[in-house]
Amino acid sequence: MDGSSPDRLVLYGETVVSRLLLGTAQYPSPDRLARAVAAGGAEIVTVSLRREGTGGTAFWELVRASGARVLPNTAGCRSVSEAVTTAHMARELFETPWIKLEVIGDDDTLQPDVFGLVEAARILCAEGFEVFPYTTDDLGVANRLLDAGCRVLMPWAAPIGTGQGVSDPYALRSLRARLPEVVMIVDAGLGRPSHAAEVMEMGYDAVLLNTAVAKAGDPVAMARAFGLAVEAGRLAHLARAIEARDMAAPSTPVAGTPFWTDP
Amino acid sequence: MDGSSPDRLVLYGETVVSRLLLGTAQYPSPDRLARAVAAGGAEIVTVSLRREGTGGTAFWELVRASGARVLPNTAGCRSVSEAVTTAHMARELFETPWIKLEVIGDDDTLQPDVFGLVEAARILCAEGFEVFPYTTDDLGVANRLLDAGCRVLMPWAAPIGTGQGVSDPYALRSLRARLPEVVMIVDAGLGRPSHAAEVMEMGYDAVLLNTAVAKAGDPVAMARAFGLAVEAGRLAHLARAIEARDMAAPSTPVAGTPFWTDP
Amino acid sequence: MDGSSPDRLVLYGETVVSRLLLGTAQYPSPDRLARAVAAGGAEIVTVSLRREGTGGTAFWELVRASGARVLPNTAGCRSVSEAVTTAHMARELFETPWIKLEVIGDDDTLQPDVFGLVEAARILCAEGFEVFPYTTDDLGVANRLLDAGCRVLMPWAAPIGTGQGVSDPYALRSLRARLPEVVMIVDAGLGRPSHAAEVMEMGYDAVLLNTAVAKAGDPVAMARAFGLAVEAGRLAHLARAIEARDMAAPSTPVAGTPFWTDP
């Protein structure tokens, strides 16, 4: 990677430079949201649908003004039909074929219902949607989503909102290794920039965050921190980090140091 | 933290902006070293002493040209007297009172000999040196080093050159919590930018690296990656990250989403 | 739990005392297998099917002689129909409705194909089998297996044969917490007795092992070690272990010790 070949991310034919995607919920104010998006350098933000009459429109004007591409989600959907209908409403309203597909299987863990997810993905892909499925780190599910027509996957790092970072590093590394060509964005469970850097170092293509930024003490500074960490992780992946090793090794060469005699 | 009050680090009265310190050993070439220092934004680099006649002078000219402050080390020293004499030679040669004090207690693990370290620190502080002791995460040792006159500490994250990242997060967090006012630079054991971000998030003041950059596939890009990660971790520390939690929580508000009925 | 109410495990109406189930493959000799089963106290062993003509019958005579209940598996099956037919052959041959259902989705990771698994479980439960499905730690999949008629689940700790211990402790704890009434046996991925004790401490009902015993230096002693560890973990679960805490606390009461003055 040098200056002449910038490192870009292509999602369903759309090219972006930033590998940080941001959710738009839970910020202390619309202004902080706008500034966080700018500070993080995010070019894509997620949005949702609400029942008319339950809030204002300031948020939406502000997102439009930001120039960011929107990725609508189907948050809160607990069945295939709810998710499919929500996707259609989102496509019409936001004028984009992109949909972050969530089919939630458990109200406590908010984990994906992988059966409903695959079925909804199959329906939506067939209807021309460009689906970003929020899924687990299960390789078999990933393969079925690809078979269904998905060209991007969004595996979780840990349950939504826990902020605990990668729950199963082995599984996430294994998924990356088995699907080296697929664009995969880690979604959910990251709490700190080091977590985001870690998954980027593993070779994931991008990171989607919401709570970790929006609920930080200073969301704007935290967005910037995550933006830097994602870039750091990406660079490190391309620059090939050293392997961890069990034995210590001196960084300063020992031969030639004063007083040195073989131990 | 805003533009008007830049976040600076003060080490024995000297002020720097960058919180990444770099070692200068093991690079594929002097040119790559120079470019890595620039790419990482390091303002301080560590250097060492070798017996005359065992190498060229290109390296030293290059470090001088870089404008970075030098922090000589006592690498390879296995006794108090070796370390003290080496420190004196370094002070004369590099014209700086700064010394990164290493007293190695075990040739396999390269871990600090904390007894020799405290004794050498006492001698050198009394002789006007400004000592940066390479130490473990032991709080009692840290307190003795402070009593000896050290105003900066350099605890390890893991044994030198292992690149495994923080070996004992509990101990490192505890050390930071117990000595909130002391400037502490994490030295040794970090392998990837996510590791550097992690210790900065814990509140450590800076990071010193060598192997992880010099032995990366692309040391220049990796230096930049670490520079970004250190900045990310610092920002996140100041911006107060969310706490990890055991329970999942939706990022998109559920009330008001279409089809929602109470579970 | 006291002597008058022994702690028993009920699997599809059959009662056993030992919570260690053993696989029968990979032992250095049939004799060592027999001695390992005895040393571990296992009352249930897994068996498989092979094509006639590819081996001897010593093994099977020996298992019969051991008096252990057999749990046939569908190892190696990569489709629903293979698994179903294999289950039928096993039922006839081993004269038991029990079947450890494996439907493998990936030849590298040997992870369960959760879609095939649920479908095969539904068919087999309907045909009167008592199914022990080898599954992941996915709660949604677990619920579908229960809906299919399974009354026992066998979630993995990590991929088969890795011996790395619990890969995702959060997920495994969460699964246990969400399905407190379901009999769950941890199968696959455990390497050492401490791993077995750990999952029993979490509240899992039993452990099934093969490689960790059969490939140990001394399989007979290792079987005994796992038998003790499983019992230890079970006892600890019932005896309610202390919570891990962040702060140190003296075990010896400080008030009243000689020389004590308030710090």
Added chain:
Amino acid sequence: MDGSSPDRLVLYGETVVSRLLLGTAQYPSPDRLARAVAAGGAEIVTVSLRREGTGGTAFWELVRASGARVLPNTAGCRSVSEAVTTAHMARELFETPWIKLEVIGDDDTLQPDVFGLVEAARILCAEGFEVFPYTTDDLGVANRLLDAGCRVLMPWAAPIGTGQGVSDPYALRSLRARLPEVVMIVDAGLGRPSHAAEVMEMGYDAVLLNTAVAKAGDPVAMARAFGLAVEAGRLAHLARAIEARDMAAPSTPVAGTPFWTDP
């Protein structure tokens, strides 16, 4: 290890079979303590000194009756002279040269003051004590304690009373590997039987516990659980556990299974 050569532990010339040592503090009642010692099979228990007039003598009668060997400690001592005087008083009162030497360096973390520890050990060894020093996982400190005359070491797993299990597995494994001949008993920080099994699997010679047993819901059952886990870990160490591996591997041989064709 077979029946003809029982696996014994020798501590300063005294031979025991059980590798579980128990502390005697914090139990709900003296009776529970006595039953816990019996259930755990402990042959050695730790005791302390208190100022006369601050409690009854029931405890001491009970310990005497148990037949267990006593290992007095210097808990609460914060200086070399306090520890040395306490050791002398203990020797006279308990009529044993054994002393578990604690010199605490920090009232919050209760971590050993390794400087005071080494100095006190040197004094006490010279005065004929048989010292069991409570220390960290620092190899250099361990070597100094051996130089001082200690023939048993008691490294911690984590700070006293935290119950979090091994805080730095790398350091503990490394310490064991570097001092293969030294008798080492892991003391402090263990919370669950799986933790005890883990350190025994690493090759540590024994385990000393207090809080994890005394404060469990059922201390008697928990003592038994730890006794089993220690034995399990010891057996596993001698039986040579499999190595954890990154790749999955089938436990049931695949060649010869029905329907098998090469993938």
Added chain:
Amino acid sequence: MRIVLNGKAHETGALTLAALLEEMGVGENRVATAVNGRFAPRPMRAATPLSDGDAVEVVSPMEGG
């Protein structure tokens, strides 16, 4: 006529989805709609009749994660 609008009972005189939006005073390009769990595209609203007991969703953009 009594329908369920966005999860709540609602009395309306509107005979079509389009009429309902007008009654609600909602700009038709600002919302998306579904009737009885099925998407009702914007061009079809005028031709979408409402019946007693229908469940109607009328949604607009919201913050999301």
Added chain:
Amino acid sequence: MRIVLNGKAHETGALTLAALLEEMGVGENRVATAVNGRFAPRPMRAATPLSDGDAVEVVSPMEGG
């Protein structure tokens, strides 16, 4: 007639599954069988004809994990 027996080509004169087992010298209670991927229960073997190209599995107990 050429069948596939346990994954390998096999020439046989047996016209039924039961006859095949006899030809193989396999005690009928010691094995279980499947033809073309479907279970063939013990009582049905005599009534299970074999045709050219059939895939037959004849299995017995093995060690398993």
Added chain:
Amino acid sequence: MRIVLNGKAHETGALTLAALLEEMGVGENRVATAVNGRFAPRPMRAATPLSDGDAVEVVSPMEGG
């Protein structure tokens, strides 16, 4: 004479450590003793004088970890 006994101010007429133990009613074999931070062995107690301000520790067995 005022000493510090087990960390607390204590008025005593005892002139030796042995006398103090007797005054306290403590069986001499049940305790161990130190004066001013130094161990006072059992056989030396009778020969150990007490002075005003001395810090005396008298200890017995306790539960410990």
Added chain:
Amino acid sequence: MRIVLNGKAHETGALTLAALLEEMGVGENRVATAVNGRFAPRPMRAATPLSDGDAVEVVSPMEGG
């Protein structure tokens, strides 16, 4: 005279540390020195005599971690 220079046996005619550096052709500002494990500061080199068996270190800058 035989000394140990930087860890290796070395024959020299130099009677002082300064003379040794000159004999080695080493610019005096480019190196630091120690004799028998003790630092020999630059201004003291001319006054530092060498004796048979002395261990001399002459060092210059090197890469370090």
